[in-house]
Amino acid sequence: MATVAFDNSYARLPERFFARLDPTPVRAPQLVRLNETLAASLGLDPQWLAGPQGVAMMAGNAVPEGAFPIATAYAGHQFGGFSPQLGDGRAILLGEVLGRDGRRYDIQLKGSGPTPFSRNGDGRAALGPVLREYIVSEAMAVLGVPTTRALAAVTTGQPVRRQRALPGAVLTRVASSHIRIGTFQFFAARGDAEALAALTDHVVARHYPQAAGHAVPALGLLEAVIAAQARLVAQWMTLGFIHGVMNTDNMSIAGETIDYGPCAFMDAYDPATVFSSIDERGRYAYGNQPPMALWNLTRLAEALLPLLSAEEDAAIAMAQEALGGFWPAFQSALLTGFRRKLGLAREEEGDFALVRDLLEAMQRAQADFTATFRSLAEDADPRGQGTTQALFGAPEVFEAWAERWRQRLGREVATPQQRAAAMRLANPRFIPRNHRVEAALEAAVEHGDFAPFETLMAVLAKPFDEQPEHADYALAPQPHERVAATFCGT
Numbered sequence: 001m002a003t004v005a006f007d008n009s010y011a012r013l014p015e016r017f018f019a020r021l022d023p024t025p026v027r028a029p030q031l032v033r034l035n036e037t038l039a040a041s042l043g044l045d046p047q048w049l050a051g052p053q054g055v056a057m058m059a060g061n062a063v064p065e066g067a068f069p070i071a072t073a074y075a076g077h078q079f080g081g082f083s084p085q086l087g088d089g090r091a092i093l094l095g096e097v098l099g100r101d102g103r104r105y106d107i108q109l110k111g112s113g114p115t116p117f118s119r120n121g122d123g124r125a126a127l128g129p130v131l132r133e134y135i136v137s138e139a140m141a142v143l144g145v146p147t148t149r150a151l152a153a154v155t156t157g158q159p160v161r162r163q164r165a166l167p168g169a170v171l172t173r174v175a176s177s178h179i180r181i182g183t184f185q186f187f188a189a190r191g192d193a194e195a196l197a198a199l200t201d202h203v204v205a206r207h208y209p210q211a212a213g214h215a216v217p218a219l220g221l222l223e224a225v226i227a228a229q230a231r232l233v234a235q236w237m238t239l240g241f242i243h244g245v246m247n248t249d250n251m252s253i254a255g256e257t258i259d260y261g262p263c264a265f266m267d268a269y270d271p272a273t274v275f276s277s278i279d280e281r282g283r284y285a286y287g288n289q290p291p292m293a294l295w296n297l298t299r300l301a302e303a304l305l306p307l308l309s310a311e312e313d314a315a316i317a318m319a320q321e322a323l324g325g326f327w328p329a330f331q332s333a334l335l336t337g338f339r340r341k342l343g344l345a346r347e348e349e350g351d352f353a354l355v356r357d358l359l360e361a362m363q364r365a366q367a368d369f370t371a372t373f374r375s376l377a378e379d380a381d382p383r384g385q386g387t388t389q390a391l392f393g394a395p396e397v398f399e400a401w402a403e404r405w406r407q408r409l410g411r412e413v414a415t416p417q418q419r420a421a422a423m424r425l426a427n428p429r430f431i432p433r434n435h436r437v438e439a440a441l442e443a444a445v446e447h448g449d450f451a452p453f454e455t456l457m458a459v460l461a462k463p464f465d466e467q468p469e470h471a472d473y474a475l476a477p478q479p480h481e482r483v484a485a486t487f488c489g490t
């Protein structure tokens, strides 16, 4: 008999960290998609998961032996305002498993029914947002970005009421953990120093064991999270990814991208780009993501103050110094990422200006972010066509920049062929273009047609391959295809 070898370390923390409850069963669960590769890497049997017992588990209709279902408590700043109690309002952590890589992973159901943290919500998820998270999180994983993963999506056979009735679904999500900045804030807001210390020990042991040897482990933890999130957001920036809801409850302590809501990839380059329908002031616009990450990390530092030093002044000084590491870490990761995208293996003083000037020219020309960089990879190939300038309204702007770039490439050691190959691996041909994502969701939700979703998943599984038969998936949206806004679906 196939089972899941659960080992639930979070459930061994004090009871006030969570509420113990089972998922709420659904009427008619049906498997939409199972991530067999991920299942195998977690030591789970894909056949069992796709069978009646596995589907029942992933729909919340059966709790397998060894699971200890809980909804976790957390707080969070949402668009700048603090909510002392959020928590898993529509998610239930079944437990943790040890993957083939020896690491620990949460297995969580999202959309599995109400919990004590649901407030006015129904605890459910609609099919569209579940598929969006599936598509985008798996695309991010293949692109090499730390992220939660999608193990499976099931439909429930029950409608969820939003503006209108929509098909319901449950996502089985896998993460290094679901601990957020907001989890620390939950206990800090209650003055619960004991819980903060227990949470810190748990997170250090689980995610940042190197911090255990730090003279002040909480400071080691803070520094490590700052570094991890700086690197993460730098990766988002090099891909044109916009998270959309960077509230402190949506920022993973492990430095993974988490809580894909109204997220989207930018088409034409513009730092002010916002998709989320609820982000009216552009707080989480593409170009605001780095300062917002620092803002969130500052909230984490505040929550950790009591653990840094008994003397408040000393604790604040320590926190400030750690936070001072954010910009250097971010800038360095960003420059490393853009150097790779431009085929630069050496480091030169003028590289930052070269990147900045390209981005400025792209913004003026409203050039497509992903297509421009991929096209540069083709330009770098001596057999290539040199077609990038066609993406710029005024070709001479690009040509002036390209001349500087070619001179800079002249000081590299790689052959042009090697450079083009390396650049192709840094510049995807395919990203989850928002209009393609919306089209796949609409077909599934409105017509029960999952073929566009499956095709999109297949294309995005090989983002760096040319896939000429799917060339249209690489295209920027036509004006009439442009998606104006994305929704959380909550």
Ligand code: AMP
Pocket: 086, 087, 088, 089, 090, 091, 117, 118, 119, 120, 121, 122, 123, 124, 125, 245, 249, 250, 259, 261, 488, 490
């Ligand atoms: P989010 O903006 O999706 O990260 O969610 C913020 C908070 O609202 C979290 O505490 C969620 O658990 C909760 N929430 C979102 N949607 C629902 C829902 N349909 N039912 C209950 N709680 C929800």
Ligand code: MG
Pocket: 249, 250, 259
């Ligand atoms: Mg959330």
